[in-house]
Amino acid sequence: MTFKPNPRYETLDTLRGAAIVWMTLFHFSFDLNHFGYFKANFYGDPFWTWQRSVIVSLFLFCAGLSQAVAVQQGQSWPRFLRRWGQVALAAALVTVGSYAIYPQSFIYFGVLHGLALMLIVARLTARCEVWLWPMGAVALCLPWAAPFLHAAWPGAEALNTPTLNWLGLISRKPITEDYVPLLPWLGVLWWGVAAGAWVLKARPQWLARPVAPALRPLALLGRWSLSYYLLHQPVLMGLLMGLTMWVNPA
16 A cells, blocks of 8 residues: 655645744844844833734644644654654753743743643644634633632632743743743634634635745745744844844954
């Protein structure tokens, strides 16, 4: 029997590639601010905070779509765990790298850490399909109840500690350069899985159609999203560091 690999969906790769380009522009602006080339409040200005939220949402929604595709194509648990291991290892590298640059606010539960946990949950719940819509809505809404929980129960202060703040039921944001807790972001990924399951059943042509030639570079970028994510910030910061040393030699 001839083995036929499962097809890749260029539309999904292109969407992920578009998110990567947007993320790169955002991080480049952040790095310019870090090196003093312009001033912006990336932690409080809605222009930047909302961009971050949309970029993270787009990445997690794409991850949900990909999980729906993987389940529909019969991806085995060993193959899933190999990919999951790459994400988990990348998350660990982000922690180590961010500690070297921001020791007081290093990333201990950022987008890759959250994604690693959410992928396990998504894999275990992918067959829920239509139920993922209300489940996602609950996940999105639960953090809104956290302030009431903290006001009513003093013991909820433990949810603000690094041991438990990865759940997302916090009353104050931790000091870290990237924070993507389970709640509310699992809701976005669950909606991606639900949307993917529906599209694959009702509108498979939306994913199967080839993209325009002009968009294929985005599709190629989307196929290597994890590698690109790990490499782009060291490259950007290295270039800006070199520029700074050239413009202002010690």
